Amino acid sequence: MEINLDKYRNLSRHLGREYINLNPIQRGGILPVEAKKVIYEYWDGYSVCDYCGGRLDEIRTPPIYEFLEDVSKFLDMDISRPTHGARESKFIVMHSICKEGDYVILDENAHYTSYVAIERARLNYVTVKNDGYPTYQIEPERYKEAIDRLEDEGKSIGLILLTHVDGSYGNLSDAEKVGKIAKKRRYPFLLNCAYTVGRMPVKGKKLKADFLACSGHKSMAASGPIGILSIREEFAEEVLRRSKNHPKKEVELLGCTSRGVPLLSLIASFPYVVERVKKWEEELKKTRYVVDRLEEIGFKQLGMKPKEHDLIKFETPVLEEMSKRNKRRGFFFYEELKKRGIGGIVPGVTKEIKISVYGLTWEQVEYVVDTIIEIVEKC
Amino acid sequence: MEINLDKYRNLSRHLGREYINLNPIQRGGILPVEAKKVIYEYWDGYSVCDYCGGRLDEIRTPPIYEFLEDVSKFLDMDISRPTHGARESKFIVMHSICKEGDYVILDENAHYTSYVAIERARLNYVTVKNDGYPTYQIEPERYKEAIDRLEDEGKSIGLILLTHVDGSYGNLSDAEKVGKIAKKRRYPFLLNCAYTVGRMPVKGKKLKADFLACSGHKSMAASGPIGILSIREEFAEEVLRRSKNHPKKEVELLGCTSRGVPLLSLIASFPYVVERVKKWEEELKKTRYVVDRLEEIGFKQLGMKPKEHDLIKFETPVLEEMSKRNKRRGFFFYEELKKRGIGGIVPGVTKEIKISVYGLTWEQVEYVVDTIIEIVEKC
Ligand SMILES: Cc1ncc(COP(=O)(O)O)c(C=O)c1O
Ligand SMILES: Cc1ncc(COP(=O)(O)O)c(C=O)c1O
Numbered sequence: 001m002e003i004n005l006d007k008y009r010n011l012s013r014h015l016g017r018e019y020i021n022l023n024p025i026q027r028g029g030i031l032p033v034e035a036k037k038v039i040y041e042y043w044d045g046y047s048v049c050d051y052c053g054g055r056l057d058e059i060r061t062p063p064i065y066e067f068l069e070d071v072s073k074f075l076d077m078d079i080s081r082p083t084h085g086a087r088e089s090k091f092i093v094m095h096s097i098c099k100e101g102d103y104v105i106l107d108e109n110a111h112y113t114s115y116v117a118i119e120r121a122r123l124n125y126v127t128v129k130n131d132g133y134p135t136y137q138i139e140p141e142r143y144k145e146a147i148d149r150l151e152d153e154g155k156s157i158g159l160i161l162l163t164h165v166d167g168s169y170g171n172l173s174d175a176e177k178v179g180k181i182a183k184k185r186r187y188p189f190l191l192n193c194a195y196t197v198g199r200m201p202v203k204g205k206k207l208k209a210d211f212l213a214c215s216g217h218k219s220m221a222a223s224g225p226i227g228i229l230s231i232r233e234e235f236a237e238e239v240l241r242r243s244k245n246h247p248k249k250e251v252e253l254l255g256c257t258s259r260g261v262p263l264l265s266l267i268a269s270f271p272y273v274v275e276r277v278k279k280w281e282e283e284l285k286k287t288r289y290v291v292d293r294l295e296e297i298g299f300k301q302l303g304m305k306p307k308e309h310d311l312i313k314f315e316t317p318v319l320e321e322m323s324k325r326n327k328r329r330g331f332f333f334y335e336e337l338k339k340r341g342i343g344g345i346v347p348g349v350t351k352e353i354k355i356s357v358y359g360l361t362w363e364q365v366e367y368v369v370d371t372i373i374e375i376v377e378k379c
Numbered sequence: 380m381e382i383n384l385d386k387y388r389n390l391s392r393h394l395g396r397e398y399i400n401l402n403p404i405q406r407g408g409i410l411p412v413e414a415k416k417v418i419y420e421y422w423d424g425y426s427v428c429d430y431c432g433g434r435l436d437e438i439r440t441p442p443i444y445e446f447l448e449d450v451s452k453f454l455d456m457d458i459s460r461p462t463h464g465a466r467e468s469k470f471i472v473m474h475s476i477c478k479e480g481d482y483v484i485l486d487e488n489a490h491y492t493s494y495v496a497i498e499r500a501r502l503n504y505v506t507v508k509n510d511g512y513p514t515y516q517i518e519p520e521r522y523k524e525a526i527d528r529l530e531d532e533g534k535s536i537g538l539i540l541l542t543h544v545d546g547s548y549g550n551l552s553d554a555e556k557v558g559k560i561a562k563k564r565r566y567p568f569l570l571n572c573a574y575t576v577g578r579m580p581v582k583g584k585k586l587k588a589d590f591l592a593c594s595g596h597k598s599m600a601a602s603g604p605i606g607i608l609s610i611r612e613e614f615a616e617e618v619l620r621r622s623k624n625h626p627k628k629e630v631e632l633l634g635c636t637s638r639g640v641p642l643l644s645l646i647a648s649f650p651y652v653v654e655r656v657k658k659w660e661e662e663l664k665k666t667r668y669v670v671d672r673l674e675e676i677g678f679k680q681l682g683m684k685p686k687e688h689d690l691i692k693f694e695t696p697v698l699e700e701m702s703k704r705n706k707r708r709g710f711f712f713y714e715e716l717k718k719r720g721i722g723g724i725v726p727g728v729t730k731e732i733k734i735s736v737y738g739l740t741w742e743q744v745e746y747v748v749d750t751i752i753e754i755v756e757k758c
Pocket of ligand 1: 025084085086087088110111113163165166167192194195214215216217218226227638
């Protein structure tokens with residue numbers, strides 16, 4: 001066996017340290033220094049299991065049990081468990097409360113992971129369409145229509161799923177309205193909060209959610225992969241059912257889920273996350289400022305207005321035009337940004353771009369905007 | 380909402396740094412310094428996804444794609460994927476190649492996670508019994524009998540599962556023999572290598588394995604949670620089937636599994652793991668030395684002899700006796716060890732103990748043995 005092992009030595013990452021990273025999926029997962037210190041302590045293997053009595057979620061040293069109780073309070077839900085991420089949270093819900101072949105009703109803006117979780121759980125689905133270009137808004141009333149249609153056809157509906165904020169347009173959907181519809185028709189309601197919990201205030205019960213799927217690495221300043229599944233009491237028995245053979249173990253969690261350092265990073269970042277969520281309005285100001293300034297040079301913000309989330313999708317005909325004249329084609333924009341210390345834009349794509357300035361200082365936000373304007377005006 | 384956040388500040392772990400940890404589940408997951416450096420680089424959220432084209436296992440910066448190719452070579456298998464751990468690897472196999480209600484044949488020494496994975500995948504099982512006290516050995520021929528019995532009853536067998544080394548006795552089972560039986564009878568064969576791959580040489584094809592379930596945090600010097608699923612070509616289509624909606628995404632992996640720092644720690648530790656596996660004979664010497672010395676003072680090693688794995692289970696009537704005379708009852712042993720800088724023993728239990736000296740220096744091994752003898756002779 002000949003393996004060249006040198007390529008695994010001294011791996012380093014540049015984007016995080018040396019560039020301002022505008023990739024929306026990266027901005028909510030940056031660790032505060034507190035979390036980095038804890039990683040030092042817990043990076044070895046199963047280190048969180050030193051004082052385990054048989055269940056990860058009951059461990060008190062480190063304070064996993066207390067943390068999960070506090071997360072439930074923070075989210076205004078009843079019971080929480082760590083998972084490997086939002087997608088795993090969604091699959092756990094589907095696999096435990098739906099019967100094979102059941103229908104999931106979900107929004108057209110749903111993340112691919114919702115579809116893949118449905119497929120893995122062997123379920124069917126119907127989508128509630130958005131209102132198309134340029135807003136792509138999800139109208140809650142359409143959930144009612146979808147329910148009516150499926151009921152008329154005699155189909156079994158297992159779950160109502162809404163993407164709280166989607167990853168394509170950064171639209172904040174009206175979860176409470178969808179929740180009310182679900183409640184009224186007596187279907188369980190799963191809210192995918194991968195892009196909201198940890199960034200903005202989310203109160204599950206107020207939104208009539210039975211389940212929240214959250215993403216630690218995406219929006220809760222944690223090291224990937226880590227998520228939270230937060231549920232309402234009445235579903236605990238089904239979702240957290242115990243093994244017949246090993247009665248302490250929760251089947252759907254395969255006994256324990258996130259047995260390692262990502263969970264510790266999530267816990268250590270929690271005080272920071274609780275604080276930052278309170279500053280959401282300031283983040284929205286930054287986002288809207290970017291939209292205002294860049295629309296002046298011909299970018300067009302897609303999705304709902306004004307922005308209620310930091311993910312911004314722009315249609316950028318001006319970049320598209322420029323790429324036709326540039327010998328580097330679409331890559332000029334990526335490369336010019338890179339020269340100026342800005343990363344996280346998809347190389348080569350100029351028709352549309354997706355960015356976020358979440359968590360940047362105002363000074364950095366100004367720099368990003370000024371730099372983009374400079375490139376557009378000079379190149 | 381009133382949450383006391385102070386308890387999440389300055390979390391620290393003592394067992395890893397300040398004690399020699401004899402807990403067998405901890406010894407194979409200790410990071411070498413190379414891995415610690417990489418964690419620094421990649422601890423932020425989704426940082427491994429900077430240059431992702433849509434699939435975790437195809438990322439080349441960091442070198443995930445190359446790593447998975449090399450892991451397949453290292454294990455003498457065809458295709459490998461990162462998972463969240465051995466249990467998740469087992470579930471993925473069961474959920475993709477078995478039909479609901481199928482039977483899994485597994486050894487009586489199987490880890491609880493095998494049973495829980497079976498239950499989650501809605502399968503049935505029969506166990507192949509071990510030969511009881513004191514060896515608890517699994518006799519491969521009994522797999523044949525189990526197959527015969529199920530076939531006679533007209534039951535559908537979905538999978539043959541063997542625990543390569545179990546977590547109760549540290550017995551190394553004869554995987555090749557079981558593999559041959561499985562092949563001959565044309566059933567897929569999954570070998571649970573949570574306690575072997577990364578510690579000792581394992582060559583999947585030689586053992587006739589169709590699937591290897593491996594555990595990074597347990598035996599491959601990685602931060603939890605991380606595992607590997609390594610498979611034979613002929614099962615790739617079924618196990619790694621693509622989504623209908625998102626044809627790039629693998630359904631059973633929910634698109635991507637270990638999207639974060641545990642995977643990077645596994646990669647960075649790989650050169651170290653490749654080397655340490657070559658020194659397995661030396662580890663066995665340490666283990667057998669411990670057995671020899673402690674049997675002299677009345678400990679009795681359970682499981683097969685001589686040891687072919689570092690996990691040692693002792694029956695300890697001598698400690699049991701002492702605990703009856705001691706006012707601290709069973710806790711005296713744990714406490715006396717702790718005073719002398721040794722941890723990882725279950726507090727209060729004296730009837731049987733489970734320890735491992737894997738990866739300790741000879742000097743540390745001597746110290747551990749001498750200390751235990753001193754406690755037994757003096758207390
Ligand atoms: C809306 C939405 N849901 C789910 C996910 C997936 O999150 P996770 O990696 O925690 O499964 C994403 C990730 O981009 C997302 O944007
Ligand atoms: C034999 C065996 N299999 C599986 C596991 C579980 O490994 P993982 O945490 O990677 O799922 C263990 C853990 O103790 C084990 O001893």
